[in-house]
Amino acid sequence: MRWRRGRVTATGRTWGDALELTVEVPQDGAVRALAHPSVVGTPQVGDEVLLNTTAWAQRLGTGGYALVVAVPDRLPPDPEVAGHLVKARYTGLQVTVQGVDEQDTPHHRTIADADDVDGMPVVVADLHSALPAVLAGVHAESRELRVAYVMTDGGALPAAFSRTLDALAGTLAGVVTTGQAFGGDLEAVSVHTGLLAARHVLHADVTVVTQGPGNLGTGTPWGFSGVAAGDACNAVTVLGGLPVGALRISDADPRPRHRGVSHHSLTAFGRVALGGVTLVAPLGLSPELAGQVEEDLAGQPERNPVVWVDTQGLDDALAASPVTLSTMGRGLAEERAYFLAAAAAGRYAARSVRPA
Structure with missing residues (x-):
């Protein structure tokens, strides 16, 4: 991973659980970034954020964003829905969700x-x-x-x-x-x-x-x-x-x-x-x-x-x-x-x- 630390200077488009940002990064200048608020919280202008800039640096097409890994000074609340399915398993951003096929669901x-x-x-x-x-x-x-x-x-x-x-x-x-x-x-x-x-x-x-x-x-x-x-x-x-x-x-x-x-x-x-x-x-x-x-x-x-x-x-x-x-x-x-x-x-x- 290519790690960077930056500060949010502007917010952009939102859709679903996605928020576009502009983040000023000392080594790279203004960087186009994306946050998923349900995972990392909702960054605001002025927030310091930790970024994974690997895809952004490679100038990828579909996924060419820097991705927000954390908003360290304002962590999101704990999730309300309990589930037992772990996805993105054994990565630093693994999430727990409630599966339609697990025992504690009505389905x-x-x-x-x-x-x-x-x-x-x-x-x-x-x-x-x-x-x-x-x-x-x-x-x-x-x-x-x-x-x-x-x-x-x-x-x-x-x-x-x-x-x-x-x-x-x-x-x-x-x-x-x-x-x-x-x-x-x-x-x-x-x-x-x-x-x-x-x-x-x-x-x-x-x-x-x-x-x-x-x-x-x-x-x-x-x-x-x-x-x-x-x-x-x-x-x-x-x-x-x-x-x-x-x-x-x-x-x-x-x-x-x-x-x-x-x-x-x-x-x-x-x-x-x-x-x-x-x-x-x-x-x-x-x-x-x-x-x-x-x-x-x-x-x-x-x-x-x-x-x-x-x-x-x-x-x-x-x-x-x-x-x-x-x-x-x-x-x-x-x-x-x-x-x-x-x-x-x-x-x-x-x-x-x-x-x-």
Whole structure:
């Protein structure tokens, strides 16, 4: 960790349990910082704060903030809710939360007795940025469907880091944070109990699974955090759900490995999801890109059926999203194919919901 001590000179945007700050740091000058008040308290102008400036110094994209570790002169009160699930375990900022699957909650018996998700369609995507587009696709098909979000721990651990989730508040049936991720409406130990909670506690018709904001990739075939999308598909299969793959498609990404169908999708779905996953490709792409997508998907195993879904009305649905759509710094205009693919997966999932 790159430690710094500084003084808050201004407060900025707030969303959910997140507060932007400007902190004057002797070695670095004015630093853009972020605090999660439920963890460290609420810094005010003039407060001295301890910072982890590692990501800020690396000028990372999604996570390029200095993070407030403590406000030493004004510690937050002890939490009121007792829980037994420790997340961000054995780090200096581990938190204790009440899990939907632990014994002292009203939902324990529900989760303990549940063994499947009743055929619920679950859209699995590599990147967090796909979430609002998937939701747009579901609701373009039916506004009545309840959509839950299960956040895995491959990216950001605090759900509060996501401005997307803040903008979607009231639109989702709820957020379940799993593994080491925390801060959702419900907390779960694993993706499996997260899916069961989405179905049997939040009563979701469709669930979306992605990692939190921020994707770790190394330019190697297996070294990317989104490989866990394949593991999530396996969890859906084991629990009797319908795994639906939202493909990462692009004709704008400058990196060859992500053009057409990204190698992330081909690896996670084609090689990790051993129980099979329905891969949704969107109609309405340019002929050149559609041909590339068809070629990229030709090598998928038989367990992964490829379905081309109509996209009529999805461009309007994406444009109307309450979230400003952006992936890797590119918006809807530049990455239409990416967001259209996610919306098509949402539409397919909505059409796959079993009648009550």
